[in-house]
Amino acid sequence: MASRRCLGALTRHLRARLFSASPLENPQTLSLRSLGFTIPQRTSSDLDICHRAFRRSISIRFGGVRRCSSRPTNPSDEEEDEDDESEEEEEENEERGVSSDGENGDVRASKCVVQRGKSEEEKVVEAAEIGYKVIGPLDSSENPFKLYEPFFAVVQIGSHQFKVSNGDSIFTERLKYCEVNDKLILNRVLMLGSRSQTVVGRPIVPDAAVHAIVEEHTLDATVIIFKKKRRKNYRRTKGHRQELTKLRITDIQGIDKSENVAAVA
Amino acid sequence: MNKDKIFKLAKGFRGRAKNCIRIARERVEKALQYSYRDRRNKKRDMRSLWIERINAGARLHGVNYGNFMHGLMKENIQLNRKVLSELSMHEPYSFKALVDISSNAFPGNKRPKKDSSSIVA
Numbered sequence: 001m002a003s004r005r006c007l008g009a010l011t012r013h014l015r016a017r018l019f020s021a022s023p024l025e026n027p028q029t030l031s032l033r034s035l036g037f038t039i040p041q042r043t044s045s046d047l048d049i050c051h052r053a054f055r056r057s058i059s060i061r062f063g064g065v066r067r068c069s070s071r072p073t074n075p076s077d078e079e080e081d082e083d084d085e086s087e088e089e090e091e092e093n094e095e096r097g098v099s100s101d102g103e104n105g106d107v108r109a110s111k112c113v114v115q116r117g118k119s120e121e122e123k124v125v126e127a128a129e130i131g132y133k134v135i136g137p138l139d140s141s142e143n144p145f146k147l148y149e150p151f152f153a154v155v156q157i158g159s160h161q162f163k164v165s166n167g168d169s170i171f172t173e174r175l176k177y178c179e180v181n182d183k184l185i186l187n188r189v190l191m192l193g194s195r196s197q198t199v200v201g202r203p204i205v206p207d208a209a210v211h212a213i214v215e216e217h218t219l220d221a222t223v224i225i226f227k228k229k230r231r232k233n234y235r236r237t238k239g240h241r242q243e244l245t246k247l248r249i250t251d252i253q254g255i256d257k258s259e260n261v262a263a264v265a
Numbered sequence: 266m267n268k269d270k271i272f273k274l275a276k277g278f279r280g281r282a283k284n285c286i287r288i289a290r291e292r293v294e295k296a297l298q299y300s301y302r303d304r305r306n307k308k309r310d311m312r313s314l315w316i317e318r319i320n321a322g323a324r325l326h327g328v329n330y331g332n333f334m335h336g337l338m339k340e341n342i343q344l345n346r347k348v349l350s351e352l353s354m355h356e357p358y359s360f361k362a363l364v365d366i367s368s369n370a371f372p373g374n375k376r377p378k379k380d381s382s383s384i385v386a
Contacts, residue, residue, distance in 0.1 A: 047275050077323055101364075152356065154344060156343075159275075161344065161347065162348075163348050163351050190342075190348075191344060191348075191359070193356055193358075196361040198359040198363075200342060200363065200366060201342075202340055202342055203341050203343035223300075223304070224297055225301060226298060226300075227301065235294075
């Protein structure tokens with residue numbers, strides 16, 4: 001709907017202003033100035049407060065509009081590749097639009113925002129932290145690939161651990177919020193090792209980082225799920241392809257490299 | 266259609282099971298059932314394989330698997346068995362460091378033979 005597209009443009013501008021400079025320091029003051037609403041003091045985080053300020057502004061402005069039409073044609077408020085998140089935000093807006101009261105909107109705001117606020121940039125970074133990766137900027141015509149160095153690191157992504165070295169490629173579960181040719185920093189490093197040193201973390205090594213580049217987002221080979229109960233005329237066949245991400249490890253930081261090279265040479 | 270798919274899945278089967286559709290269909294169905302079951306069994310088998318390897322690697326340094334893992338848990342080292350088995354195979358010095366950490370944290374075993382059985386540095 002055209003109203004939703006305008007809404008999206010407005011919120012995009014507001015959101016850019018809010019989150020452009022120092023989002024974690026003064027969101028309250030920024031939102032107060034920009035939106036001109038008094039925000040009730042709550043005990044939740046600053047992010048939730050400014051998030052709620054957004055939503056309340058939207059509901060009060062377009063309070064009476066019933067938005068029950070076409071969810072799939074929701075214009076992209078957010079980044080291009082998160083369809084699920086835009087749809088969830090869609091549901092938030094719809095609930096807010098239906099309950100056009102301030103009080104009810106507030107109560108629902110406190111319930112909804114805490115659970116499904118995945119669309120903001122900070123939330124994206126937080127979800128990335130759960131998978132133990134931090135997204136760096138995209139590759140820009142530089143060559144980060146180095147020759148093999150005799151150091152290894154044990155890194156954990158999600159619930160899987162990998163022993164990696166420079167130049168390795170690993171397959172992990174599909175990592176959301178990153179595209180091909182994105183630089184990642186895997187910061188959950190459990191162990192580092194070299195020819196003459198071993199650094200063991202309890203559980204992780206602080207200030208250690210493993211740099212990786214997303215090589216591709218692929219699907220695994222098909223597995224056929226076949227169930228049969230004999231003599232009962234029951235037979236089911238299903239195919240499944242798991243979504244994977246292929247990472248290429250480029251750099252390991254956190255271990256002394258110069259001494260070992262000198263010692264070897 | 267389906268026959269071709271069955272024969273494609275029946276490659277490598279013994280005797281008429283790869284050529285004759287009636288027999289091939291039965292064997293292919295059984296093979297798919299086994300693969301469903303074994304996808305779950307593989308996880309168990311791999312874990313027991315890793316434990317065997319960790320056990321062997323740790324006993325070279327005079328510590329058995331139970332005490333080794335207990336020492337690691339006490340030190341809050343969260344390496345899993347897959348990675349520990351890889352280390353015991355390919356990174357002997359790092360594995361020895363882990364064994365030392367574990368035995369410092371939990372000296373369960375007596376260590377009578379230290380020189381003959383450990384890897385010469």
